[in-house]
Structure formats: structure tokens, C-alpha cells
Amino acid sequence: MPDRIRLDGKVAVVTGAAGVIGSATIRLLAERGARIVAVDRRGADLKTAVKDLPASAEALTVEADVTREDEVADYVRAAVDKFGTVDVFYNNAGIEGDIKPIWEYSLESFRKVIDVNVVGVFLGMKHVLPVMLKQNKGSIINTASIAGLMGSPKIAVYSASKHAVIGLTKTASWECTGTGVRVNCVCPGMIDSRMLSTILQGRSGGNEPPPMDRIVDRIPARRLGQASEAAIVAFLASDDASYVSGSHYTVDGGRTAA
Numbered sequence: 001m002p003d004r005i006r007l008d009g010k011v012a013v014v015t016g017a018a019g020v021i022g023s024a025t026i027r028l029l030a031e032r033g034a035r036i037v038a039v040d041r042r043g044a045d046l047k048t049a050v051k052d053l054p055a056s057a058e059a060l061t062v063e064a065d066v067t068r069e070d071e072v073a074d075y076v077r078a079a080v081d082k083f084g085t086v087d088v089f090y091n092n093a094g095i096e097g098d099i100k101p102i103w104e105y106s107l108e109s110f111r112k113v114i115d116v117n118v119v120g121v122f123l124g125m126k127h128v129l130p131v132m133l134k135q136n137k138g139s140i141i142n143t144a145s146i147a148g149l150m151g152s153p154k155i156a157v158y159s160a161s162k163h164a165v166i167g168l169t170k171t172a173s174w175e176c177t178g179t180g181v182r183v184n185c186v187c188p189g190m191i192d193s194r195m196l197s198t199i200l201q202g203r204s205g206g207n208e209p210p211p212m213d214r215i216v217d218r219i220p221a222r223r224l225g226q227a228s229e230a231a232i233v234a235f236l237a238s239d240d241a242s243y244v245s246g247s248h249y250t251v252d253g254g255r256t257a258a
């Protein structure tokens with residue numbers, strides 16, 4: 001019995017794979033034995049993200065916009081054409097949007113965030129679920145956020161979109177009743193990343209963001225998370241999580257512990 005969670009041979013489709021969390025997670029999944037289909041709208045960065053993956057990952061990159069249904073159908077078809085199936089779907093692409101209070105937020109920017117973070121997650125599940133339901137097996141892991149569990153100043157639409165991801169996750173889990181398909185989501189907290197820096201910078205309104213020790217003061221772990229600390233995704237992807245569905249998992253160093 002291996003002492004670590006293994007994903008040998010499983011086909012994992014990951015969106016937002018060129019980003020900070022996505023690229024760390026394809027590495028994690030590949031190191032555990034998964035074969036990888038990496039999807040992002042940034043084609044050149046995708047190539048960089050898969051460059052040093054183990055050969056066993058047989059990495060396929062697909063440049064696609066998750067808000068376009070034809071492109072979503074294409075990335076699912078590309079995975080099935082190359083590997084015959086999809087076992088794991090890490091539905092992770094997302095944007096933070098503008099960092100402004102509601103009364104300054106444009107409708108156009110609001111709709112853009114909903115389009116990527118909610119419509120993109122919906123479309124991904126819409127096209128992956130038939131593949132998984134046909135084989136009566138599979139694991140979907142959506143990326144929400146701790147902003148999907150509480151209010152977050154100046155990122156109202158981001159927060160609303162991540163609340164929606166949790167709702168989509170729970171509903172999809174019910175809709176897979178009686179099948180071997182599981183649907184869960186992860187809620188990362190403050191991860192050391194471009195997205196977090198952009199949010200902190202935007203909240204400070206052009207001034208210096210507060211010093212890091214003040215930020216981490218509200219996190220029991222007393223530090224930011226690293227994108228590489230995503231082993232929960234490997235667990236949820238694996239058969240070890242066979243009785244886990246409809247749940248959301250915080251990966252936040254205790255930030256949301258009441």
C-alpha cells in the first residue's frame with residue numbers, strides 16, 4: 001500500500017493551469033501519477049507550466065476561454081480524444097475583477113467576473129459531467145475561495161461569484177445522486193500570489209498595502225499559504241475520497257475559524 005495519495009493513470013483536466021495555483025496543482029497531480037490536460041486562455045504560459053512535468057503526465061495543453069461554450073466543448077473533446085476519458089476535473093480558472101466598492105463598480109466589470117467565475121465553472125461541469133456519468137465515475141473539484149464563505153470588502157462580485165461556486169458544487173453533487181461521480185470544492189484563503197497582491201494593492205487605494213505582519217495577524221497559521229499546499233485537491237481527486245461529495249474545504253491556515 002503506497003503511503004501517499006496516488007493518482008496513477010488518472011486523466012486530470014485542469015483549467016487556469018497557467019496561473020499560480022493551477023500550475024502548482026498540475027505539478028502536484030502529475031507527481032502523484034496523473035496524466036494532465038492543462039487548459040488556459042494564455043497559451044504561451046501554458047507551455048511553460050507543463051514544461052518540467054514528469055513524462056508520465058503526457059501533458060496536453062489546450063488554449064481555451066472558459067466562458068465560451070464551443071471552446072469548453074473543445075477542451076473536453078481534446079481530453080477524451082487523447083486519453084479516452086476524464087477522471088478528474090479541477091475547475092479552477094478565475095479572475096478577481098476590479099477592486100472597488102459596489103457604488104463604484106461598473107456593470108460591465110461585474111458581468112465579466114460572473115462570466116469567468118460562475119459561467120466558466122458551470123460550462124466546465126456541463127461538458128465534463130456527461131463523460132463522467134457515462135463511466136459512472138469521476139471527481140470534480142471546483143475552486144471557490146474563503147470569499148465564498150464571507151463578505152470581502154471591495155471584491156463584492158468576486159465574493160458573490162465564489163458563493164455561487166459553492167452553490168453549483170452542492171447542486172451538482174445532488175444531481176449525481178446514485179452515481180460514482182463526486183463533486184466538491186476548495187476554498188483557498190490568502191495564498192502568496194499575484195491575485196492576492198492585486199487585491200491588497202487595490203484595497204489600499206494606491207497607498208502602500210498594510211505590512212504583511214498585520215495581514216497575517218488574522219491568520220492562525222501566521223503566514224500566507226503557498227500554492228504548493230494544495231494536497232487536498234489530490235485527496236479529493238483520488239479514490240481515497242470515495243465517500244466525499246458536496247463539500248467545501250477551506251485551505252486557509254485557520255483564517256475562517258470562528
Ligand SMILES: NC(=O)c1ccc[n+]([C@@H]2O[C@H](COP(=O)([O-])OP(=O)(O)OC[C@H]3O[C@@H](n4cnc5c(N)ncnc54)[C@H](O)[C@@H]3O)[C@@H](O)[C@H]2O)c1
Pocket residue numbers: 015016017018019020021022039040041042064065066067092093094095096116120143144145146187188189190191192193194195196
Ligand atoms: N490567489 C489566491 O489567494 C486565491 C485565493 C482563493 C481563491 N483563489 C482562486 O484560485 C483560482 C486560481 O487563482 P490564482 O491565484 O492561480 O490566479 P491566477 O490569476 O494566477 O490564475 C488564474 C488563471 O486563470 C486563467 N483564466 C482567467 N480567465 C480565463 C478564461 N476566461 N479562460 C481561461 N482561462 C482563464 C488565467 O489566464 C490564469 O492563468 C481562481 O479561481 C481564484 O479565484 C485564489
